[in-house]
Amino acid sequence: MRHNFFYHLHPPTIPKKQARFRYTLGAGGLAVFLSLILLVTGILEMFFYVPAVEQAAESVQTIAYLVPYGDLIRNLHFWAAQFLLVVSGVHLLRVIFTGAYTPPRHLNTLIGLGLGITVVLMDFTGYILRWDEGIFWALVTGTNLVKTIPLIGNTIYRILVGGVQPGSATLIRFYAWHIFGLTLVSVVLGVWHIFRVRRDGGIAAPPTSQRESRKRIPRHTLIQREVLAMLLAGSALLILSIFSPAPIAAPIITGTSNQGETLAPWFFLWIQQLLKFGDPFLWGVLVPSVILIIFGLTPYIFPSVDDSELGRWFPAGNRVAQVSTGLIVVFMIVLTLLALLSPET
Amino acid sequence: MRRTITLASGFLFLVLLIVGWQQSLRPEPHPLTPQLTGQVEYCLTCHADLPEISPSHPVETFGCVRCHGGERLALDADLAHSTMRGGANPSDLSVVEQSCGGSKCHSGDEAAARDHIQRVRTSVQATYTGAITNIRYTFGAQPDLSPIMGIHAVDDEKTATGIAALSAFDPSMETNPALEQFAQNCLTCHLYAEPREGDAYTRFTGCAACHTPTRDFPSSSGEKKAKTVHTLTTEIAYTQCNACHNRGNYDLRTMTFVPREDVPTDRIHNYYQPIAQFTQCEWTLDCIDCHTREEAMGDGDIHGSQADMQYVQCKTCHGTITELPKTKTLTDPDDIAFRMALLNPVIDLKLGDTIIVTEQGEPLWNTRMLPDGNFELFGKATGQRFLFRPVMGTSCEQKPDEQASRYCHECHAVER
Structure with missing residues (x-):
């Protein structure tokens, strides 16, 4: 066991203060655990799931x-996937609200964000695989958003959907992405992410000389x-x-006009609400992209946290990042609530 | 820390026990692969105690989904039932083609009289065109009594009646308020409509309106037969017809329905409203003992009103003083009379038997000529045997051109 590869990823000791649950919220570790649950349950589901439009919902x-x-x-x-989204979000917020993205951890922040995007795409593709009436919004409105991107929108749509409208090509493509493409990306990014945590010196903490306590907890x-x-x-x-x-819902019957569920999956409700403001490209593509870019550029555009301030919540050094992230989060939550409460959706 | 982990492990173990318990509560799936669909379905997991709908539709052959739709694999009631056709009644005329249709089922060959759905759709029971035409004419919405509208639009290119199509009656397009009243209060007596509220009016829509008994009825075993909702039968008692017919009258001044007020307890009083005149056979027999399939279910052509459709008269069975009733000797084993008698075996028809046929050639398959020239008739709902004789050769003083029932009632009406 001592020379296990696992020990390359798992830290031997951690500063006691930063190992506390109230600091980490356990989010990173839970994400790993949930991913393993998803991998195992997903493999078991593959023995029965049939990625063909006529049989998908019936196999579910x-x-x-x-x-x-x-x-x-x-x-x-299902539940592990929903929790993984929540836990990933919490992890991202923890990193920003503690200033842990400060170099040298700026690259790993980007890797983490990439993982986060992968998780959202995994949830979205997995949701589509049900191929029942409950996925109508995601299948039609969600994919149509791609078309609104100027110049390349239609090409991307054709690549994603595999035709001019959702059909059997769409299902098999989403299946391939879910089972293979995105899984591969998340495994590579995930291992890299955990490896970089150790390469960057473990969990963010002040230099040894500036710590209140030098206590560390051992691996066991x-x-x-x-x-x-x-x-x-x-x-x-x-x-x-x-x-x-x-x-779960009744299968989509090709050629019927039944619209099925008109509500987006919960993690896209805020985008569904944004779309009511008007132009789909502006609100449905541009605004979410800008939010994503802000998160991605956080280590580069917002001030870094001084080493001495690392390893605790809300350091004074990156208030701007905290406030802007807080506003974005409140914005997304309010939009989600509006979408849930609005009568027409 | 170790204690906490032990406690948490204990908790997880407890949760796993609940998982096991919850899984053990799941019903044992009951698969059935009907011959007609070849696709396994699990409806019987919950519905194993439902009686078979009819001997003609054995569950091993049809299963449930072929007629009802629904999610054949789902063991959750909400999902399993979510895609059922017509809710609990797949014979509702809005979905009947998918449920009961098909060339080998009930939208089959016209010549073999298997085009039930097409006939019912164009029948006056479904179009209600007589009532609509009369009311529209009365209130000046159309210049004459030509049938132009029905409950739903229908067409029949090969019509023999000269009525090739009816358009849909749309009350919102009518200007006379009386017609809106009519639409609100009087459009409950056709096969598309849900019945009025009240036990006396209880029936389903579509085919099931007649073929699924919604009240106890006298049966061929002589005893009262309890209604069972999951039933399709050709043993249709007058009580089922009475869900619509003889329940009351429409008041044309107020455009409302006035229910009959008597509370009948026996057949003779229950059969007709107090004002009606009738002979003995008109209440001892059931409606379908005389009235034929084409009268009730239509003949495939669009007709203007009930009066155009209904043609069986006293003379159909009794003849006139100068003519015997029309008869036919069964020589073809594929004769439709045998099929009818097989569905409702109240009579043991044999090759060589002579039965009455109507003026339009429909077999009255529940009748038979006896060697002495008289006839026997078996009640389709009661199984009861009735004997009757032709008018010819009796002292009846009827005039050959006065054959409507009111002329017979002059001498033969029953007092109650």
Whole structure:
């Protein structure tokens, strides 16, 4: 075990103060755990899922109702995916609100953001794979947004959807992206991300000389905490899976005018609300892209945090980044609530 | 820390026990692969105790989804039922083609009389065109009594009645308020419409309006037969017809329905409203013992009103003083009479039997000529055997051109 590759990724010791849950929120570790759950449950689902328009929704029904423990596996996959989005968001906010993106961690911040985008795309493609009436908004409105991009929109749409409208080519492409393309990207980025955490000196903390305490926790204590987090997160996932099954609906019947669900998946509700303001390219593509770019440029355009201020929440050195990120988050939450409350959606 | 981990492990174990318990609650899936669809369906997981709908539709052959639609794999009631055709009633005329149609089912060959759906759609029970025409004419919305509108638009290119199409009656296009009243209060007596509220009017829409009994009815076993919702039958008692017919009258001044006020307890009083005149056979038999399939379900042509459609008279069975009723000796084993008698086996028809046929050639397959020249008739709903004789050779004083029932009622009406 001592020379295990795992130890390249897993830190031997961590400064005691920065190892506390109230500092990390356990978000990074939980993301790893949830990804593993997703990988295992996803592989199990692949034994039954059929990526063909006529059979996809029925194969999902087979998993949900007929395969022994199939509903449990599917619900775990669903809930782990939703949590992964939340936990990734929390992780990003923790990094900004503690100034941990400060060089030398600026590159890893970008890798993390890339991982975050991958997670959103994984959720989106996985959602489409249901191919039932519940995915209507995502399948039509979501993909149509791509068309609004000037000059290259139609080409990107054709590449994504595989035709002039969603159909069997779309499903097989989304399947390939979900199972292969995006999984590959997330594994590469994920391993790189964790590796860089260690390369950049472990969790962000002030230089040893400037710490209040030099205490560190050993590897086995960290593992104990991780095991505890996994036990609790696992229990939470199981409870949700039992009492709140993943959404399912009747299959999309090609050629019918049934519109099905008109609500976007919850993580895109804010974009759905933005679209009501008018021009789809401006509100549906440009505004979300600008937000993404702001997050991406955070280490470069906002002031860095002084070394002595690292390793704690809300350092004075990057107030601008905290405020702007806070505003963006409030903006997204308000839009989401508006979308949920508005009668026409 | 170790204690916390132990506690958390205990908690996870507890959750896993709940998972196991919850999984054990799931019903054992009950698969069925009907011969007609070849696709497995799991409806019987919950509906195993539902009686078979009819001997003609065995569940092993048809399954559930072929007629009802729905999600065949889903074991969650909401999802499984979400795509059912016509809710609980797949025979509703809005979906009947998908549910009951098909060239080998009920939208088949006209010559073999398997075009039930086309006939019903164009029948007056579905178009209600007589009532619409009369009311529109009465209130000046059309210049004459030619049928131009029905409940839904229908067309029939090969019509034998001269009415090639009806357009849909749209009350919002009418200017006379009486017609809006009519639309609001009086459009409940056709096969597309949900019935009026009240036990007496309970029936389904579409085919099931007649073929699914919604009240207890006298049966061929002599006992009262309890209604079962999951039933399709050709044993249709007068009680089912009475869900629409003989329930009351329309008041043309107020454009409202006036329900009959009597509370009948026996057949003779229940059958017709108090003002009606009728003979003995008109209440001891059931409606369908005399009235034919084409009268009730249509003959495929568009007709202007009930009066144009209904043609069976007393003389159909009894003849006149100068003519015997029309008869036909069954020589073809594929004769439709045998098919009818097979569906509702109240009579054991054999090759060589002579049965009555109507003026338009429809077989009254529940009748048979006896060696002495008299006839027997078996009630389609009751199975009861009735004997009757032709008018010819009796002391009846009818005039050959006075054949409407009111002329017969002059002598033969029953007092109640």
